[in-house]
Amino acid sequence: MRQFAVCLLAAVLGSCLALWIMDSRQSTVGQVEAQGTNSPYSFPSSSAGPMPFPAPGASFPTALYNADGLTPEEQVNVAVYENCNRSVVNISTTGVSADRFLMMQIPEEGSGSGAILDHQGHILTNFHVIERARQINVTLFNEDSLPAKLVGADPVNDIAIIKVDAKEGTLFPIPLGSSDHLQVGMRVFALGNPFGLERSMSQGIISSLNRTLEVQRNWVIKSIIQIDASINPGNSGGPLINTHGQLIGMNTAIASRVEQSAGIGFAIPVSLIRRVVPELIKHGKVIRGDVGITHVTITDKGLRVARLVPGGPAEKAGIKGPKVTRRGLLEIADSSAADVIVAVNEEPVTSAAELLGIFESKKPGDIVEISVLRKDEVVKVPVTLGGDQGGPKSAAENI
Structure with missing residues (x-):
C-alpha cells in the first residue's frame, strides 16, 4: 500500500513538472515570434528545410540594398560606368589596301575605341586601330562626330595619340590610375x-x-x-x-x-x-637610342650580327659583322667572322625581341655594354647609342 502511494505521488509530481515546462516553452516561443515581427529577417528552424526563396512580389531584406534598390556590388558597377562612359569614344577609319593581283587599291573601313586624356582633345588608342587610316572620325558620348588627326604613334608598343577639336564642355578626361600593384583576382x-x-x-x-x-x-x-x-x-x-x-x-x-x-x-x-x-x-614618336644593328640571326650560342649600319654606333665601337669579299660583281659574306651577341649590360639575350626590349627605355647618348662571343672568347664592348633613326620600329621590321 505504501509503495502504491509513493508511485501515485511521483506520477502527480511528474505531470505537474511536464505541464510547467511546456508552458515555459510556449512563452519563450511567443517572445521570439513577437520580437521577429520587428525584424526584416526570418529565421526558420532547421527542421523546416532550406530557407525558401522569396515568393513572387516579395523582396529581399532591405538592408542589402540602397535607396535605388542596388546591391553594393551593383552600386560600384553603376558608379564606374556613370563616371567613365563619357570618356570613351568611338573611332571609325577609312583607308585603302593594295590588291597586288588586280593592281588596284581597295577602300576599307575600320573601327575601334579610345579614351579622352585631356581637355585639349588628346585621345589614347591602339596604333593598329588607325594604322592604315587616311581619314579618322571620332564620335563622342553626345553623338558629335568630329574629324581627328594623328599626333603621334609608337607602333612597337601599339600606342597612338589622336586629337580632336571639340566644343567646350564635351570632353571628359578619364582619370589615370596605376598598374604597379595589380593583383590577380582584382x-x-x-x-x-x-x-x-x-x-x-x-x-x-x-x-x-x-x-x-x-x-x-x-x-x-x-x-x-x-x-x-x-x-x-x-x-x-x-x-x-x-x-x-x-x-x-x-x-x-x-x-x-x-x-x-x-x-x-x-x-x-x-x-x-x-x-x-x-x-x-x-x-610625335618615342625617341630611343640607336645601336646601329639592323639584322641578327639566332644560333645555339647567341645572336649573330648579320648586318650593321655603316658608320653606326655598334660599328664605331668595334662590333664586327660578316666579312664581305668581292668576286667580280658578287659580294660574298662570311658570317663566321661576325660577333655573336650573348648579353647586354650583363643581361642574357636569346632572341631578337629580348635584344630590342633592352633598348626600349634607352636614350641617345646612353652607354650599353654588349657582350659578344668572338673566337670562342667573350668580349665586352661599350657602345654609345646614337640619335633616333626610326628607333626599334625599323629594327623590329628587319631583325
Missing part, C-alpha cells in the same frame, strides 16, 4: 565599342599579370595584363578600368580562333602608357 571593367555598339561595358577579373605580347615581328611588349572580361572586335583602344573608376590599361588583343571573345583578353598597362604618351604628344 575586378576590372572593359569599356569600348564592340561590333560598333557604343560605350558598352563588360566586367571580369585580372586573370594573370606580366604576360608578353608580340604586336610586331620580333618586338614583344612585357607586363601585359590578362583579363577575362569580354572584349571583341571594336574594343581595341578602349580603357581597362578598376573599381575606383581609373584607367589601369588599354584593351589591345584577344586570344581566340574565331576573333571573338573567348575569355582571354590582353591590355597594355598604364605604366607603359604614362611613359610613352608624353613623348608622342611632344615629339
Whole structure:
C-alpha cells in the first residue's frame, strides 16, 4: 500500500513538472515570434528545410540594398560606368589596301575605341586601330562626330595619340590610375565599342599579370595584363578600368580562333602608357637610342650580327659583322667572322625581341655594354647609342 502511494505521488509530481515546462516553452516561443515581427529577417528552424526563396512580389531584406534598390556590388558597377562612359569614344577609319593581283587599291573601313586624356582633345588608342587610316572620325558620348588627326604613334608598343577639336564642355578626361600593384583576382571593367555598339561595358577579373605580347615581328611588349572580361572586335583602344573608376590599361588583343571573345583578353598597362604618351604628344614618336644593328640571326650560342649600319654606333665601337669579299660583281659574306651577341649590360639575350626590349627605355647618348662571343672568347664592348633613326620600329621590321 505504501509503495502504491509513493508511485501515485511521483506520477502527480511528474505531470505537474511536464505541464510547467511546456508552458515555459510556449512563452519563450511567443517572445521570439513577437520580437521577429520587428525584424526584416526570418529565421526558420532547421527542421523546416532550406530557407525558401522569396515568393513572387516579395523582396529581399532591405538592408542589402540602397535607396535605388542596388546591391553594393551593383552600386560600384553603376558608379564606374556613370563616371567613365563619357570618356570613351568611338573611332571609325577609312583607308585603302593594295590588291597586288588586280593592281588596284581597295577602300576599307575600320573601327575601334579610345579614351579622352585631356581637355585639349588628346585621345589614347591602339596604333593598329588607325594604322592604315587616311581619314579618322571620332564620335563622342553626345553623338558629335568630329574629324581627328594623328599626333603621334609608337607602333612597337601599339600606342597612338589622336586629337580632336571639340566644343567646350564635351570632353571628359578619364582619370589615370596605376598598374604597379595589380593583383590577380582584382575586378576590372572593359569599356569600348564592340561590333560598333557604343560605350558598352563588360566586367571580369585580372586573370594573370606580366604576360608578353608580340604586336610586331620580333618586338614583344612585357607586363601585359590578362583579363577575362569580354572584349571583341571594336574594343581595341578602349580603357581597362578598376573599381575606383581609373584607367589601369588599354584593351589591345584577344586570344581566340574565331576573333571573338573567348575569355582571354590582353591590355597594355598604364605604366607603359604614362611613359610613352608624353613623348608622342611632344615629339610625335618615342625617341630611343640607336645601336646601329639592323639584322641578327639566332644560333645555339647567341645572336649573330648579320648586318650593321655603316658608320653606326655598334660599328664605331668595334662590333664586327660578316666579312664581305668581292668576286667580280658578287659580294660574298662570311658570317663566321661576325660577333655573336650573348648579353647586354650583363643581361642574357636569346632572341631578337629580348635584344630590342633592352633598348626600349634607352636614350641617345646612353652607354650599353654588349657582350659578344668572338673566337670562342667573350668580349665586352661599350657602345654609345646614337640619335633616333626610326628607333626599334625599323629594327623590329628587319631583325
